[in-house]
Amino acid sequence: MNDYNAISLWKDVTPELWNDWHWQIRNRLSSVEQLSQVINLEETEKHIIRDSLNTLRMAVTPYYASLMDQNDPEDPIRIRSVPTMMETMIMPEDMVDPLHEDIDSPAPGLTHRYPDRVLLLVTDQCGDYCRHCTRRRTVGETDRARTKEEIDLGIDYIRKTKGVRDVVISGGDPLTLETGRLEYIISALHSIDHVEMVRLGTAAPVTFPQRITEEFVEMLSKYSPIFLNTHFIHPKEITEEAKAALKLLANAGIVLGNQTPLLRGINDCPYIMKELVQQLTYNRVRPYYIYQCDLSQGISHFRTSVQEGIDISEFLQGHTSGLAIPQFMIDAPGGGGKIPVPRNLVGRDGRIVYVRNFEGDTFQYVEPENLMAPACPQACQICYQRVERGQDMPPVGLQKNFHRGVWQTINARPNP
Numbered sequence: 001m002n003d004y005n006a007i008s009l010w011k012d013v014t015p016e017l018w019n020d021w022h023w024q025i026r027n028r029l030s031s032v033e034q035l036s037q038v039i040n041l042e043e044t045e046k047h048i049i050r051d052s053l054n055t056l057r058m059a060v061t062p063y064y065a066s067l068m069d070q071n072d073p074e075d076p077i078r079i080r081s082v083p084t085m086m087e088t089m090i091m092p093e094d095m096v097d098p099l100h101e102d103i104d105s106p107a108p109g110l111t112h113r114y115p116d117r118v119l120l121l122v123t124d125q126c127g128d129y130c131r132h133c134t135r136r137r138t139v140g141e142t143d144r145a146r147t148k149e150e151i152d153l154g155i156d157y158i159r160k161t162k163g164v165r166d167v168v169i170s171g172g173d174p175l176t177l178e179t180g181r182l183e184y185i186i187s188a189l190h191s192i193d194h195v196e197m198v199r200l201g202t203a204a205p206v207t208f209p210q211r212i213t214e215e216f217v218e219m220l221s222k223y224s225p226i227f228l229n230t231h232f233i234h235p236k237e238i239t240e241e242a243k244a245a246l247k248l249l250a251n252a253g254i255v256l257g258n259q260t261p262l263l264r265g266i267n268d269c270p271y272i273m274k275e276l277v278q279q280l281t282y283n284r285v286r287p288y289y290i291y292q293c294d295l296s297q298g299i300s301h302f303r304t305s306v307q308e309g310i311d312i313s314e315f316l317q318g319h320t321s322g323l324a325i326p327q328f329m330i331d332a333p334g335g336g337g338k339i340p341v342p343r344n345l346v347g348r349d350g351r352i353v354y355v356r357n358f359e360g361d362t363f364q365y366v367e368p369e370n371l372m373a374p375a376c377p378q379a380c381q382i383c384y385q386r387v388e389r390g391q392d393m394p395p396v397g398l399q400k401n402f403h404r405g406v407w408q409t410i411n412a413r414p415n416p
C-alpha cells in the first residue's frame with residue numbers, strides 16, 4: 001500500500017484524512033513549490049512548469065503524486081500531470097475546439113452530435129488536470145461546477161428532445177461534484193421516460209479513488225443502468241486503491257469501461273497497451289475505446305501516427321481475449337464524431353489521413369510532423385521481461401513498423 005508518510009509534506013497525515021476525497025481535492029499540488037516537495041525538479045524544470053501553467057492549470061492530488069517516481073521525468077504518472085515546455089508549442093494543425101463541442105451546443109455544456117445521445121459537461125473541475133486534456137480550452141478555467149440553473153437548461157433540452165436515449169455526463173470530472181449534486185442530475189435524467197441510460201466519464205478511480213465510497217455507489221445503484229467510463233492510460237495506475245474502487249463499483253452493478261488516448265511516451269507500445277487492457281479486464285473494466293490523440297492546442301508532443309494505433313490494435317487481436325480489445329477511434333476534427341479506424345479510413349496524403357463518419361462525410365486528421373523515436377524505458381522493461389519468459393513473440397509486422405526502438409533495445413541487451 002501507499003507509504004505517503006515517507007514524504008515529508010504528508011508525514012503527519014492520518015489515514016482518515018488521506019482516504020477522504022475532500023482532503024485529496026483540497027490538498028492538490030498546484031504550484032511548483034508544492035510539487036518540488038514531492039518530486040525532484042531541476043531549476044530549469046521549475047521555470048518551465050511556471051511558464052506552461054498559463055495554458056492549463058496544474059492540480060495533482062496527493063494520492064496521484066505519491067505514485068510518481070521522484071527522480072524520473074519519463075514516469076508516466078508524472079507525464080500525465082506535470083506540465084512541460086512542450087505545451088507552449090502550437091502547431092499549425094492545432095485547434096482550440098477540434099471536436100466542435102461548443103459549436104454543436106444547444107444548451108450550456110451540452111453537445112448533441114449523434115441522433116440518440118448527448119454529452120453533458122457539468123463542471124470544468126477535475127481532480128487532477130491531465131496534460132493531454134482534449135478539452136483544455138475550458139477545463140480548469142474556473143475549477144468549479146456549473147450552476148444548477150445551467151445544468152437545468154441541459155436537462156430541459158434532454159427532456160424535450162425525445163430522440164435522446166443515452167446521456168454521457170462528463171466535464172471536467174463529474175465526480176468532483178458532491179454525491180447529492182450528482183444524484184440531483186442523475187435522478188432528473190432517470191425520471192425522463194425516453195432516457196434509457198446514463199453514463200459517467202471520470203478519472204476518479206485513477207487520480208482520486210477515495211471518491212468511490214460505499215455511500216456513492218449506493219446512490220448510483222438506485223439508477224440502473226449506469227455505465228461508468230474510467231480513464232486509465234497506463235498499467236502503473238492500477239494500484240490497490242484503484243482496484244478497491246473498481247471493485248466497489250462493479251459489485252454495485254455499475255458497468256465499467258475505459259477510454260484511453262494513445263499517448264506518445266506513455267502507452268504507445270503494444271506491450272504496455274496489452275498489459276493495460278488485461279489488467280483492466282481482470283478488474284472488471286471493459287476496455288472501450290483507444291483514441292487517436294486529438295488536435296487540441298499544445299498537445300502535439302503526445303500525438304502518434306495513426307498507423308501506430310492500427311498496429312497496436314492488430315497486435316492485440318489474437319494476442320489477448322477479444323473482451324480486452326478496445327476499438328481504435330479518431331474523433332474527427334471539425335465535429336464529425338468518433339470514427340473507427342482502420343475500418344473507416346478512406347485515404348492518406350502525406351500527413352493527412354482521411355476518415356469517413358457515420359453520415360458519410362469525410363474529415364481530415366493531420367498527423368504530427370516529427371515522429372522521432374524517443375527512448376521508452378517502461379516499454380523495454382515490460383516487453384523485455386515478457387519475451388524473456390517466453391510469453392510473447394513479436395509479430396512480424398511490428399518488428400519493422402514499430403519505430404519506438406523497443407525491439408532494437410531488447411536485441412541489444414546482453415543476456416543476463
Ligand SMILES: *Cc1c(COP(=O)(O)O)cnc(C)c1O
Pocket residue numbers: 111112113114117118119168338
Ligand atoms: C463520445 C461522445 C458521445 C458518446 O459516443 P459513444 O461512441 O456512444 O461512446 C456522445 N456525444 C458526444 C458529443 C461525444 O463526444
